[in-house]
Amino acid sequence: MKAEQLEAGEANSKQSTSSSTQRVLLINRGLSVMDLVLRIIGAVGSLGSAVAMGTTDQTLPSFIQFIQFNAQYNDIPMFTFFVIANSMVCAYLGLSLPMSIFHIIRSSAAINSRIILVIFDTVMMALLTAGASAAAAIVYLAHNGNASANWFAFCQQFNSFCERTSGSLIGSFGGILVFMLLIITSAVAISRR
Amino acid sequence: MRSGDSTTIDVPESSAIAKGKAPLIAVAKQEKGGWKRGVAIFDFILRLGAIVAALAAASTMGTSDETLPFFTQFFQFEASYDDLPTFQFFVIAMAIVSGYLVLSLPFSIVSIVRPHAVAPRLLLLILDTVALTLNTSAGAAAAAIVYLAHNGNPNTNWLAICQQFGDFCQKVSGAVVASFVSVVVFMFLILLSALAIRKA
Numbered sequence: 536m537k538a539e540q541l542e543a544g545e546a547n548s549k550q551s552t553s554s555s556t557q558r559v560l561l562i563n564r565g566l567s568v569m570d571l572v573l574r575i576i577g578a579v580g581s582l583g584s585a586v587a588m589g590t591t592d593q594t595l596p597s598f599i600q601f602i603q604f605n606a607q608y609n610d611i612p613m614f615t616f617f618v619i620a621n622s623m624v625c626a627y628l629g630l631s632l633p634m635s636i637f638h639i640i641r642s643s644a645a646i647n648s649r650i651i652l653v654i655f656d657t658v659m660m661a662l663l664t665a666g667a668s669a670a671a672a673i674v675y676l677a678h679n680g681n682a683s684a685n686w687f688a689f690c691q692q693f694n695s696f697c698e699r700t701s702g703s704l705i706g707s708f709g710g711i712l713v714f715m716l717l718i719i720t721s722a723v724a725i726s727r728r
Numbered sequence: 729m730r731s732g733d734s735t736t737i738d739v740p741e742s743s744a745i746a747k748g749k750a751p752l753i754a755v756a757k758q759e760k761g762g763w764k765r766g767v768a769i770f771d772f773i774l775r776l777g778a779i780v781a782a783l784a785a786a787s788t789m790g791t792s793d794e795t796l797p798f799f800t801q802f803f804q805f806e807a808s809y810d811d812l813p814t815f816q817f818f819v820i821a822m823a824i825v826s827g828y829l830v831l832s833l834p835f836s837i838v839s840i841v842r843p844h845a846v847a848p849r850l851l852l853l854i855l856d857t858v859a860l861t862l863n864t865s866a867g868a869a870a871a872a873i874v875y876l877a878h879n880g881n882p883n884t885n886w887l888a889i890c891q892q893f894g895d896f897c898q899k900v901s902g903a904v905v906a907s908f909v910s911v912v913v914f915m916f917l918i919l920l921s922a923l924a925i926r927k928a
Contacts, residue, residue: 613875660864664864668872
């Protein structure tokens with residue numbers, strides 16, 4: 536009789552653990568799908584930023600034949616770094632999509648690859664934040680100038696260049712938010728197993 | 729020993745069970761908690777290092793006044809972090825980051841004491857990610873301005889102010905370097921939390 540009771544108890548606990556493990560698996564799969572969607576959004580955002588900044592070119596109409604006032608992203612090294620950083624981040628997000636799809640298919644057996652993905656996500660987030668912040672500092676200077684350092688605000692002359700560069704920052708800062716959510720999602724998925 | 733149709737095998741109970749001291753599964757758990765505790769201790773030490781770096785960055789930038797010993801009517805010969813809003817943002821952000829690091833020390837101690845608790849480590853990981861973003865943003869923006877101060881920009885007619893304000897430039901550059909040290913430490917902290925959060 537004792538053996539029968541033991542078996543019944545084991546069967547009950549097995550049923551409850553199977554339903555809870557099913558729930559855990561479902562939530563893990565949902566997290567992996569959200570990870571994939573966020574990666575796609577981040578790739579689109581950073582690509583848009585890189586393209587928007589990289590295709591800026593404004594030439595002012597000048598009365599003097601020989602002197603041309605031209606503004607390109609090349610003229611300011613921070614903007615060059617911004618374009619490079621955003622392109623690298625876009626390429627990384629595109630290359631990490633297969634890994635994300637692999638995590639959807641095999642939710643439970645992928646902890647080591649998730650940790651590697653977290654490491655790379657952190658490094659890429661730092662790179663993207665650095666590029667976006669440096670460009671934001673220059674955009675702020677371009678809009679407001681600085682009286683103490685005698686730096687003139689060139690936005691007053693190059694209007695469309697300024698608008699374009701300011702707008703390209705938005706996609707980049709959205710990408711930073713996406714990366715933060717990616718790291719947090721991966722951390723929750725690692726902790727849930 | 730055989731009694732009737734069934735066979736019974738008598739296994740004498742170990743004396744430890746009689747005394748109530750028989751080791752159960754708890755031994756394996758304590759051995760497994762060893763590396764997580766080591767990771768938590770390393771995390772705590774790294775946090776102390778990050779506090780030093782972040783405070784050094786904030787204080788070096790905050791005390792970077794320089795006044796040149798001559799004057800004319802046209803130019804200003806005093807440089808302070810106040811003059812550039814990016815540097816103001818840097819000081820405030822590094823102060824927030826070092827305040828957060830000090831407040832996160834108790835959570836780190838909790839994860840040393842209880843190595844298998846997931847909630848403190850997860851909370852630290854999330855907040856470390858936010859703090860890393862703030863730190864990198866402040867450091868990179870200040871680095872952009874420091875680069876401008878050192879090199880200027882001929883295309884936009886921005887002159888390099890470092891040639892006049894040598895001491896100010898040195899202090900400010902040192903502060904930016906300290907903030908990037910803090911960024912690297914944050915990346916290691918996030919890595920350690922991610923490693924230790926597994927249910928191994």
